[in-house]
Structures are given as C-alpha cells and as structure tokens.
Amino acid sequence: MQLATTYLGLPLKNPVMPGASPLVDQLDNVRRLEDSGAAAIVMHSLFEEQITRDQLAEFAHTENPSESFSEATSYFPNMEDYALGPDRYLTQISKIKEMCDIPVIGSLNGVSLGGWTDHARLIEQAGADALELNVYYVATDPDEPGLAVEARTIDILQAVKESVTIPIAVKLSPFFSSPGHFAKQLDAMGAAGIILFNRFYQPDIDIEELEATHRLDLSNSTELRLRLRWAAILHGHLKGDIAVSGGIHTVEDIIKAIMCGGTAVQVVSSLLKYGPSHIGGLINGLRHWLEDHEYESIDQMRGSMSLRHCPDPSVFERANYLRVLQLWKV
Numbered sequence: 001m002q003l004a005t006t007y008l009g010l011p012l013k014n015p016v017m018p019g020a021s022p023l024v025d026q027l028d029n030v031r032r033l034e035d036s037g038a039a040a041i042v043m044h045s046l047f048e049e050q051i052t053r054d055q056l057a058e059f060a061h062t063e064n065p066s067e068s069f070s071e072a073t074s075y076f077p078n079m080e081d082y083a084l085g086p087d088r089y090l091t092q093i094s095k096i097k098e099m100c101d102i103p104v105i106g107s108l109n110g111v112s113l114g115g116w117t118d119h120a121r122l123i124e125q126a127g128a129d130a131l132e133l134n135v136y137y138v139a140t141d142p143d144e145p146g147l148a149v150e151a152r153t154i155d156i157l158q159a160v161k162e163s164v165t166i167p168i169a170v171k172l173s174p175f176f177s178s179p180g181h182f183a184k185q186l187d188a189m190g191a192a193g194i195i196l197f198n199r200f201y202q203p204d205i206d207i208e209e210l211e212a213t214h215r216l217d218l219s220n221s222t223e224l225r226l227r228l229r230w231a232a233i234l235h236g237h238l239k240g241d242i243a244v245s246g247g248i249h250t251v252e253d254i255i256k257a258i259m260c261g262g263t264a265v266q267v268v269s270s271l272l273k274y275g276p277s278h279i280g281g282l283i284n285g286l287r288h289w290l291e292d293h294e295y296e297s298i299d300q301m302r303g304s305m306s307l308r309h310c311p312d313p314s315v316f317e318r319a320n321y322l323r324v325l326q327l328w329k330v
C-alpha cells in the first residue's frame with residue numbers, strides 16, 4: 001500500500017501531519033510524533049506581534065531609554081505568554097531539523113505589511129523545508145472593503161515570497177465572499193499550497209461581570225464539513241496543494257478529506273486530547289482502510305468525491321441547502 005505522497009514539493013511518507021500548535025514546543029513531543037509516523041512537523045506560529053515587540057524593545061533600549069516603553073506595548077500579550085520568543089523559535093527549528101528525518105514546516109503569523117515578514121528568511125536559514133503563512137485577520141472596521149483585506153494578504157505573500165526560496169502554503173480563513181477565487185489568486189501568485197482553514201475562536205460574553213471572555217474549545221469532526229466542501233470545490237483548480245486543517249479526528253475524516261481533494265491533512269485538537277502518539281493510530285487506520293478497500297495508493301483516491309468527480313455535485317451547492325431544510329420533519 002502506497003501511502004507516500006508529495007506536499008509543497010516535499011516527499012512525504014504519508015499525508016498525515018500535526019498542524020501548527022504548541023505541541024512541538026517540546027522536543028520530546030516532536031520525537032513522539034516522528035516515532036509514531038507523522039509525515040512532517042509543522043511549527044507553532046511565530047507571530048508578528050512577538051517580532052514587532054522584540055524590535056520595539058530593542059529600539060526603546062538603544063535609542064529611546066527615557067520614554068516609557070510599557071505604555072506603547074500594553075496592548076500586546078505578555079512576552080511570557082508566548083512559549084518561544086523569536087530567537088528561541090529559530091533555535092527550536094534548528095534543533096528539530098537536526099533530530100528529525102521528516103520535513104519541518106515553519107509558520108509565520110501576521111496581518112500587516114512590515115519588517116516582520118523578513119523573519120521568513122530567518123526561518124528558512126534555521127532549516128525549515130517550507131513555510132506556512134497565516135494571515136489571521138478579523139475585519140472589525142466596517143469601512144474596510146473585502147477587496148482591501150484580500151489585497152493586503154496578497155501583498156504579504158509577495159513580501160514573504162521575496163524573502164525565501166522554500167515553498168509557502170497560505171492558511172486561509174473561510175470568511176471571504178468567494179474563497180475559491182481568492183485561493184486561485186494566491187495559487188497564481190505562487191503559493192505552493194492552500195490550507196483550509198484557519199479556525200476562528202469567537203469571544204463570549206460574561207453577562208454578570210459585563211466582560212468579553214475568551215476560551216478555546218477543541219474541535220470535533222463536524223467542523224470538517226466546511227473544509228470538505230471547499231476542498232471539493234477547489235480540487236482540480238489549483239496548481240498547488242490543498243491541506244485540510246480543522247475537524248480531523250478519525251480515520252474516516254482523513255479519508256473524506258483526501259477524497260474531496262486534500263493532498264495532506266493536519267491534526268491538532270485530537271493530538272492535544274489524546275497525545276502525540278495518537279497520530280500513529282490514525283496513519284495505521286488509514287493504511288488498513290485503503291487495503292481493505294483495495295486501493296493501491298493514496299493518490300488513486302484523491303479527488304474522487306470532489307465537485308468534478310462525485311456522482312451528485314449538487315451536495316456541494318445551493319441545492320444541498322434546500323434539500324436539508326426540506327428534509328427536517330417537525
């Protein structure tokens with residue numbers, strides 16, 4: 001059974017990898033992931049805010065010692081809240097590269113055009129084989145048009161591309177009016193892959209304390225369906241790869257993602273819940289399922305349920321909406 005595939009031009013022994021998370025901040029977790037068969041290591045993100053704050057601190061220290069630095073940066077999380085600062089982040093990539101035989105994918109996360117994108121070069125120099133670019137942006141200004149949000153993301157990709165030679169995958173938000181068109185634009189600009197999707201963490205409200213609160217709930221398999229729809233729609237339209245991130249918890253979830261067109265899948269919530277070795281069970285389960293169903297390779301299955309190839313493409317379109325609403329019996 002041929003589980004091997006190619007993602008972002010990198011040969012992978014199978015299509016299953018951990019997604020960006022704090023799991024890989026500890027080297028013993030990285031060891032367990034590789035020993036359990038993970039196809040690649042995706043780093044936790046290095047955030048624009050961390051890099052900018054580091055640069056501001058340097059400036060305050062060397063150029064402007066008399067002015068209060070703390071006020072200027074009070075809107076950032078504390079540096080201690082980030083597990084790895086920019087320097088340690090780069091060292092961590094080098095260490096992982098040294099101890100692992102599988103590809104290492106860095107992750108850069110920010111929203112504005114600026115000097116922070118230069119860190120892509122440092123990530124490449126530290127040994128990363130590829131880079132994820134995550135532009136996690138919440139358009140809170142009602143006067144900002146969607147086109148401006150898209151244009152800025154494209155400019156950031158351009159700036160990062162100019163800094164590195166390694167392949168870049170863009171982790172997309174689902175909240176665009178035409179996510180497929182936007183993904184195609186990024187693909188045409190040379191993104192080697194599109195990751196579907198960023199998971200948005202919504203704030204809640206404490207009605208007694210009158211406070212907005214934040215809480216992270218891990219995902220479940222129902223979140224996969226949004227990704228399945230867009231992987232199925234995009235399959236066959238991109239030169240680059242599609243990675244599915246969000247709601248991958250079971251072997252069946254992996255199979256669905258690949259049938260809809262995913263080249264690779266990324267798992268986070270279920271590894272945080274069951275530990276890094278859980279990835280081994282998913283990979284073994286995938287191999288057994290393919291053998292039981294007489295597939296010869298993972299590539300043979302890819303895209304078989306995409307919009308172009310599935311027997312009833314209307315399930316991915318408006319007709320699905322009408323059907324599910326009409327099926328509900330009171």
Ligand SMILES: Cc1cc2nc3c(=O)[nH]c(=O)nc-3n(C[C@H](O)[C@H](O)[C@H](O)COP(=O)(O)O)c2cc1C
Pocket residue numbers: 019020021022043044045046107109134171197198199216218219220223245246247248266267268269270272
């Ligand atoms: C604790 C935690 C930390 C995360 N950190 C990052 C990050 O640094 N960069 C990033 O692109 N995604 C990050 N993510 C998002 C995951 O990579 C992934 O896209 C998301 O959790 C959906 O996958 P899942 O359903 O398997 O959890 C994080 C998720 C969790 C739960």
